[in-house]
Amino acid sequence: MADGQDKKIDAATGTELKGHEWDGIAELDTPLPRWWLWTFYATILFAIGYVIAYPAIPMLHDYTRGALGWSSRGALDRELADREAQVAPLRRAIAATAITDLPARPQLMQAAVEGGRAAFKVHCVQCHGSGAAGAKGYPNLNDDDWLWGGDLATIEQTITDGVRNPNHDATRMSIMPAFGRDQLLTAAQVNDVVAHVRVISRQDKASAAAQRGATLFADNCAVCHGPAGKGNRALGAPNLTDGIWLYGGDAQTIHETVWNSRQGVMPRWDDKLDKATIRMLAAYVHSLGGGEAAVAEAGNGAQP
């Protein structure tokens, strides 16, 4: 640094030199431009104003909240409320339209499907999977096989009331007896019934055991599953002759089902979700590729 003694002055400009030099280039001790200085002061003022106006300094248990009362959480709440207000008319319209009338209003239907897609991701994926493909014991909602029916109104009712939901009178209800555990059938008889189911589902060829099982099936199972094993949607009794199995179609799994029975449960959603959301969920599930038309379903549901 230059002190009073070895003060060096640049001859060309008359400005004092800083005193260091690199490769013949020396630095002038030129003061900061005035505009720069004022800009610097302005930024300091701005920072002080900012600290006063907005949340800024963290304390031990709290933080300075700022004079404007702004918070990022509050801003988010406001945005969410705005968004809610935006979609409110749509939700009201969906809630006011019977689900069977939705397909006639394509725009509303499309909005319902999109809303249902979002609601599904929150409420349904835990059991049915993010793509609604289900898992063992949890139905695949993409396929064309329905335990209780696949038209819009039926799906809506299933979501509203749930399946085997305790303490709810309107719930979908049916109970398959535990034929083995409750000794309704002997172990050998259970094996025969399993053999018969394997035959009607075209997985095994006819056998003597299956022959005996056919009689047992007619006496014990046909009341729910129908004489041909094609199921009954009124009772949620699955079709045993198609290619889709909720728990599995191999002999061991069918044996377990007959021996101990299955009692799949789905919660009722009308105590958690509003009408519009349930309607949107039904529309979305119906759109997944297996949705049925209401008329066809009316004929289907009547047959035992």
Add this chain to the structure above:
Amino acid sequence: MLMPAGSGDLYEKRKGVYPKAIDGFYRRLKWAIMAVTLAIYWGTPWIRWDRGPYAPDQAVLVDLAHRRFYMFAIEIWPHEFYYVAGLLIMAGIGLFLVTSAVGRAWCGYACPQTVWTDLFQHVERFIDGDRNAQIKLAKAPWSVAKLTRRLAKWSLWLAIAFATGGAWIFYFADAPTLQSAFWTGHAAPVAYATVAVLTATTFLLGGFLREQVCIYMCPWPRIQTAMLDEKSLVVTYKDWRGEQRGSVKKAQANPDLFGDCIDCNQCVAVCPTGIDIREGPQVGCITCALCIDACDRVMEQVGRPRGLIDYCTQEDAEAEKQGAAPRPVLKTLLRPRTLAYAAVWTSIGAAMLFALGARTRIDIAAQQDRNPIFVRLSDGAIRNAYMVKVRNMEARPRPVTVGVEGLPGAMLWTDAGTREQAAPTVTATVPADSVAKLRLFIAAPAQGSARQDFAFTVRATDREGGGDHEPARFERP
């Protein structure tokens, strides 16, 4: 750089440039180019082109809202933007070609900054008078007369800036509609903002900044001068002929001592960027050749040969200095470098024309649902789902058939139907100039490889026909 001693400022104050009016070959060329380019600029949006009821009837239209670019019979979609890229490449190579042949012709004749400055300078001469009157007026103290003249000049400038800058918006919307909407106050705010910005910049750049744009702000002269070589035509002062400068009288007294330049300074007086070409090639020179016009006129008056300042390549200048005869201009234009540029430029253009002629106007794209990849149906068949987009790039609705190739036993249906309506093909009508989204379900027998490649096909079933196909994959458990 050190500050000049005694100066408190980093910048030198602008010295006013008051170019003198001049007439001549290059001046008239400039007028012609200005007339042609302005006519194209103003006229183009008003040319109509019938595209039927589904597309706009404007011949040249950049339809940002609908992501379309129309140019007469050509319609460009966003995914065909490579045509625009191709045009930009052609423009680039065209610039190489022009610059290597005739130097900074863009700067001197076609650049809007040059054209507008030129126009504004003529207005200035019309109001304030020619060079000397302008200098006098600039030095005069403010008075009512001076203020009146200034206001008159600025209003004319503003009017020109508004007329030229404002026309730009007509390229982005239907011109007649926008015209009436603009004057009745119903046009989009962006239209008014665009007109305001372009009017203001034209007024400011053409009226006040002028040559400072060319010398200090514009990167173009630096790029263009880098493209020049010693074989490019540039405005050259033939110093071996002109020096030593001296008046006619002095030259008559001492013919051996003096060259042809009589130091009349007319070349400096007419220069729109205020440079002295006799100092050699420099970045401030936009090669507008007005100095050539001025010098030729003076040479004629004093009875000396024209061309003391002339378009000349650096190589020829050296040769002439050694005593060679001037070369015809055509010979300087045709040389391997310019021919190579021309060949590349032409082949890109030809390739683009070919691609334009061969492109299909119906297009299909498919994306498979990934969650779940496949679904087993109750009869044991496997179903895959796809989002299929059929793009109709014609300005009329088109009936199409979507089918599959290479997937035996496949049945198709959309989410608007059910499996009972499944068929080997799906028909749809794609609206004019748009993309139809079809959610397609395909059911195929469970027997088959786990991953089977096939293709979606689309075929237009109207008279023109045409189609496309898109590879896809069918997945099984």
